[in-house]
Amino acid sequence: MMRQIGAIAFNTFKGAVHERLFYNLLIFAIVMVTGSILVASLTLGEQSKIIMDMGLASHNLFGMLIAVFLGTGLISGEIERRTIHTVLSKPVGRTTFLMGKYAGLLLTLFTNTVAITATLYVVLALHPKIDPYVKGDMLTYVEPRLLLAIYMTFLELMLLSAVALLFSTFTTATLATVFSLSTYAIGHLSGTIMTMSSKRVSLATRLLVQGVHYLFPNFSQFDIKNQVVHGVAVTPAYFGYTTGYAILYLTLLLLIASTIFSRRDLG
Amino acid sequence: MPAIECTGLTKTYSVGLKKHVALDHLDFQVQEGEVFGFLGPNGAGKTTTIKLLLGLIQPTSGAATIFGHPSHTATARARVGFLPESPYFYDHLTATEFLAFCGRLFGLTSVAIHDATLRLLKQVGLEEAAHTPLRKFSKGMLQRIGIAQALINDPQLVILDEPMSGLDPIGRKDCRDLILQLKQAGKTICFSSHIIPDVEMICDHIAILVKGKLIRMGRVEEILDAHQETLEALFIRETQT
Numbered sequence A: 001m002m003r004q005i006g007a008i009a010f011n012t013f014k015g016a017v018h019e020r021l022f023y024n025l026l027i028f029a030i031v032m033v034t035g036s037i038l039v040a041s042l043t044l045g046e047q048s049k050i051i052m053d054m055g056l057a058s059h060n061l062f063g064m065l066i067a068v069f070l071g072t073g074l075i076s077g078e079i080e081r082r083t084i085h086t087v088l089s090k091p092v093g094r095t096t097f098l099m100g101k102y103a104g105l106l107l108t109l110f111t112n113t114v115a116i117t118a119t120l121y122v123v124l125a126l127h128p129k130i131d132p133y134v135k136g137d138m139l140t141y142v143e144p145r146l147l148l149a150i151y152m153t154f155l156e157l158m159l160l161s162a163v164a165l166l167f168s169t170f171t172t173a174t175l176a177t178v179f180s181l182s183t184y185a186i187g188h189l190s191g192t193i194m195t196m197s198s199k200r201v202s203l204a205t206r207l208l209v210q211g212v213h214y215l216f217p218n219f220s221q222f223d224i225k226n227q228v229v230h231g232v233a234v235t236p237a238y239f240g241y242t243t244g245y246a247i248l249y250l251t252l253l254l255l256i257a258s259t260i261f262s263r264r265d266l267g
Numbered sequence B: 001m002p003a004i005e006c007t008g009l010t011k012t013y014s015v016g017l018k019k020h021v022a023l024d025h026l027d028f029q030v031q032e033g034e035v036f037g038f039l040g041p042n043g044a045g046k047t048t049t050i051k052l053l054l055g056l057i058q059p060t061s062g063a064a065t066i067f068g069h070p071s072h073t074a075t076a077r078a079r080v081g082f083l084p085e086s087p088y089f090y091d092h093l094t095a096t097e098f099l100a101f102c103g104r105l106f107g108l109t110s111v112a113i114h115d116a117t118l119r120l121l122k123q124v125g126l127e128e129a130a131h132t133p134l135r136k137f138s139k140g141m142l143q144r145i146g147i148a149q150a151l152i153n154d155p156q157l158v159i160l161d162e163p164m165s166g167l168d169p170i171g172r173k174d175c176r177d178l179i180l181q182l183k184q185a186g187k188t189i190c191f192s193s194h195i196i197p198d199v200e201m202i203c204d205h206i207a208i209l210v211k212g213k214l215i216r217m218g219r220v221e222e223i224l225d226a227h228q229e230t231l232e233a234l235f236i237r238e239t240q241t
Ligand SMILES: Nc1ncnc2c1ncn2[C@@H]1O[C@H](COP(=O)(O)OP(=O)(O)OP(=O)(O)O)[C@@H](O)[C@H]1O
Pocket: A267, B013, B014, B015, B020, B022, B040, B041, B042, B043, B044, B045, B046, B047, B048, B049, B085
């Protein structure tokens, strides 16, 4: 079963890197990260912070786009093109297939993450050499804590991929994209809305907002970009809690996806 | 134990609010070692039956087994090879990569995959296209690679949905020869086709399906002896009434 998951994951990854969408997004992200050096050189002082800000934001944004746009096509694409008949007519279980597709998407996102992270560090290391107003040598601005923010964003992308995959098991790619983007937006904003609406609204509204907040994945808690860039500490307990949250939530999503997909006709 | 057994197999599709009975209480068996031809006009339910056998869709009622295993289980498909109707495969892979992918899904070793790939590409006449991406394949070439992937695991039962469609006359003959070779090697073959002379030439058993119902089933010689006409004439007469 692990070999089957591996074969399907690797094939999914291969298919993704052949897609124009993926490498266009990747190239665009790398251009953004590299281009941040220009934006930074227009400002005075703290150039490295601007580079870090833009780099982390690019990783988040493009990762999100890849997770949603590739994720929502993972199953529906195979059904539309009927490639799924070839795979599932072999001794491959439905859950195995789903895990393989999910692992393939994570592999794609990981590749994207590695490429962006590497570019970001190269840009940070080189910018004192390029910009005569920046002082310091190659290692002055190479901030290892960036990896913590990238790790958290990757957890967020894992969770978002599971959301996209779940929608992909029962609806078309277009609808799944709409649902995933909505879930992402709600999951980012619900916390803010809850704090804002604390006292002055009716109980019913408050309960509704709270319900939405606890039901939808809370995506905003993965965002520690500002803390990292501005040197604010994040406790290990917070990493532990967030990691646990992501794994629990995505396991639940994958279980539901597997239940739906196992019953589905692939005609 | 029969290679294939269907009992009361029924499939209803809902089209809007209406229900459409695609298969209506199908009962049949395919014994090991048989070449079984599945005939019927367009929309008769041949592909639906095959998808049910492979667990790609679920029956509304009734059941199907393959070598005794319920068809929705993965183990039922371990000794099966399948060619889908008008096949389409991952077009980012080359022919060789695709066969390797299929082999891995069956849990074959790299050595076994390598040997089978060489043998099968030769058998279906695709040696020169071994490293061509599938997106550059013609319809007939896709059909050929489809046949090759169906045989990668040296299956005991081979299910082919319209294997001759899209093949040129030589390809059709090669396909007939291949089916007879498989029969000689003791395999069971079940295929659907619209090319009745081919079916008459190579099948020992046939079933004729019309609008989801089996209207005739049996040994080819017996059917022909009883009616004193070609299978084609019989087929046209029986499917039109
Ligand atoms: N997914 C589906 N939804 C609704 N109806 C379907 C679906 N798939 C098949 N049908 C219907 O079921 C019936 C049988 O279709 P099937 O594809 O099994 O026919 P077939 O015998 O393979 O025909 P052909 O010779 O054209 O390949 C048809 O009336 C078809 O319209």
